[in-house]
Amino acid sequence: MAETSRLHLIQELLRNLTGALSSAALYAPEHPKVTEHLAKLADCFRQYSRHEQELLIACVDDELLYQGKPLLKTPITARLLHYCSQQGIGFIRLSKGLSLIELQQLTKVLLGKQPFESMAALTTSIQLGSVDAPQNETRPIASYDELTDEEKRGVQQQFDNISEKAALDIEHITSMVAGFITAFRRQANPFLALVPIRRQDEYTFTHSVDVGILNIAQGMALGIEGQMLHDIGLAGMLHDVGKIFVDKEILNKPGKLSGDEFAQIKQHPSRGAQYLMNQEGIPRLAVFSAYEHHMRYDLKGYPQVPEGWVQNISSQMTAISDTFDALRTRRAYKSPWDFSKASGLMLNLAGSQLNPDLTLNFLKTLAVMGEDMESFDDSPEDTQARDEILGCSCSLENPRCG
């Protein structure tokens, strides 16, 4: 189904929902006028569910989000937001098998005639989430390590399913990004929950999740909001997608790479960008960031670009998140670095490899959160570790560093 017809169907569905709510407020939830609207709503959903498993509408601030993107603001979306915020509802999820009786229950909950917690016992095709209940089944997530084992398997599957021929499950990934943003808004000190020092058995996908989270953190510290913030988070999640085209043995090789192997690794930005360009619903920022995340601020690094090339800000932010996560989650060579050591090295890289203003914004945000910034000390041990990470003239050229 084309995106425009899907969005049109959703608007029609919401129009009937608010119509049912207005009629139910005037008459009663069982009134024929209400039933008429609900029947039309059910019909819209039937059409929608021929192509999609479920419909998730999230309420974030003054916007309704679908697939992590704000829906066009209309009097209808404003009214529905009002009903949801009155009842403390953070999202509505409709899934296959939706019945009229269940929709009547939904109407009662949205009108405050019964508590929304009762929905779990009354329906199987409608789920409601609280704005204030992070322990909820679809709670917001502040870091990869906060996912349950089952959720981790789900996320892993998303990344496993990505292949040259398969379409990206953009809906799942964008709803994760929306979850991260919601988590940030609710936690006074989100950075403290982020990027805990991890074990050595890290996979590309956990790194991708972290880079997405760190991109959102940077964006919020810069005052970026709305669609742009979502796109920057998504760009972080997908920056390394080109690694699906690199042999797994090369990616996981513990020793030094041969020239040919490194040449393969160096293709992942352009292969990733090409792949994303052919996927429906991918924002351009994600394509840029996949292509440019190993490019340095001084335009060295790879892929090589002509003089005068302007690196996108989202790519520069992704490079910063990528570097930080790589330093914090070292695997084969050494223990992970602590905040002060990682931020010290990043200060050294600011201006040459990393955008200095964005790096300062990133590190200042950490400092405000109580993390110390110290210069990288040039002790023999640190220098050796740094050289192992840098591997060459570009900190991100080492495949295990980004």
Ligand SMILES: [Fe+2]
């Ligand atoms: Fe990369």
Ligand SMILES: [Fe+2]
């Ligand atoms: Fe990376």
